[in-house]
Amino acid sequence: MPDIISTDFNLFYGDFQALKGINMTLKEKQLTAFIGPSGCGKSTFLRSINRMNDLIENVRVTGTLELGDLNILETTKLSLLRKRVGMVFQKPNPFATSIYNNVAYGPRTHGTKQRSILDDIVEQSLKSAALWDELKDNLHKSALSLSGGQQQRLCIARSLAVDPEVLLLDEPTSALDPVSTAKIEELLEDIKSKHTIVMVTHNMQQAARISDRVAFFLSGELIEMGDTYQIFSQPQKEKTSDYITGRFG
Ligand SMILES: Nc1ncnc2c1ncn2[C@@H]1O[C@H](COP(=O)(O)OP(=O)(O)OP(=O)(O)O)[C@@H](O)[C@H]1O
Numbered sequence: 001m002p003d004i005i006s007t008d009f010n011l012f013y014g015d016f017q018a019l020k021g022i023n024m025t026l027k028e029k030q031l032t033a034f035i036g037p038s039g040c041g042k043s044t045f046l047r048s049i050n051r052m053n054d055l056i057e058n059v060r061v062t063g064t065l066e067l068g069d070l071n072i073l074e075t076t077k078l079s080l081l082r083k084r085v086g087m088v089f090q091k092p093n094p095f096a097t098s099i100y101n102n103v104a105y106g107p108r109t110h111g112t113k114q115r116s117i118l119d120d121i122v123e124q125s126l127k128s129a130a131l132w133d134e135l136k137d138n139l140h141k142s143a144l145s146l147s148g149g150q151q152q153r154l155c156i157a158r159s160l161a162v163d164p165e166v167l168l169l170d171e172p173t174s175a176l177d178p179v180s181t182a183k184i185e186e187l188l189e190d191i192k193s194k195h196t197i198v199m200v201t202h203n204m205q206q207a208a209r210i211s212d213r214v215a216f217f218l219s220g221e222l223i224e225m226g227d228t229y230q231i232f233s234q235p236q237k238e239k240t241s242d243y244i245t246g247r248f249g
Pocket of ligand 1: 013037038040042045056
């Protein structure tokens with residue numbers, strides 16, 4: 001599975017430069033946490049990795065972003081890109097249909113029609129998202145009847161159903177209670193050996209608990225990136241140290 005490599009990546013919203021010369025390697029099958037104060041560009045960079053910023057007007061990018069031989073910024077095959085790079089948002093956003101249909105949606109879109117194959121994918125995806133035991137007898141219930149935490153795990157299952165190489169998560173637990181948060185952290189630990197995971201979080205303890213690597217952003221720049229233990233115990237830059245010790249942000 002290839003790493004994601006960003007080279008001299010800049011992003012502008014109109015005249016405003018939100019990301020400045022980002023050089024970064026996101027290693028395969030690792031969980032990288034993006035941290036930094038509000039407005040520093042974490043979500044903007046995350047969204048660049050599967051071209052979600054295309055939906056916003058007046059966005060301009062320069063530099064390169066690559067996933068192996070896939071040129072993320074130039075590819076015209078967005079549906080293939082988003083099959084390889086899935087995304088989960090802050091607020092759970094299940095479709096207003098059954099649990100089963102939510103998970104089967106991606107594989108169906110990519111051409112899987114056979115019921116037995118879909119059944120298998122739904123079961124495996126719900127198991128990966130630690131939902132199977134809870135939901136296996138109610139697969140045809142509306143996804144909207146689930147709790148917030150279950151809905152978010154369902155959204156993760158929906159992303160996993162197309163077996164993405166990369167999973168992007170934008171503050172996936174910030175709308176959830178501590179028990180649901182712990183369940184999501186546990187499931188991310190379980191799946192990270194199979195996927196490259198990139199997660200924006202405001203929760204320093206969460207980054208320390210589950211990430212392998214941490215990238216610290218400030219005012220659109222990548223200030224420092226390293227192994228999680230190193231970033232939290234021996235940051236190389238004063239700005240990183242100020243941030244993680246709570247002196248600003
Ligand atoms: N659609 C947009 N149009 C113009 N400016 C934007 C847009 N989206 C974000 N920005 C600006 O780009 C900068 C980076 O925003 P971004 O949301 O990436 O930051 P963030 O670090 O993820 O913040 P937060 O932690 O609050 O979500 C901010 O100054 C923000 O105001």
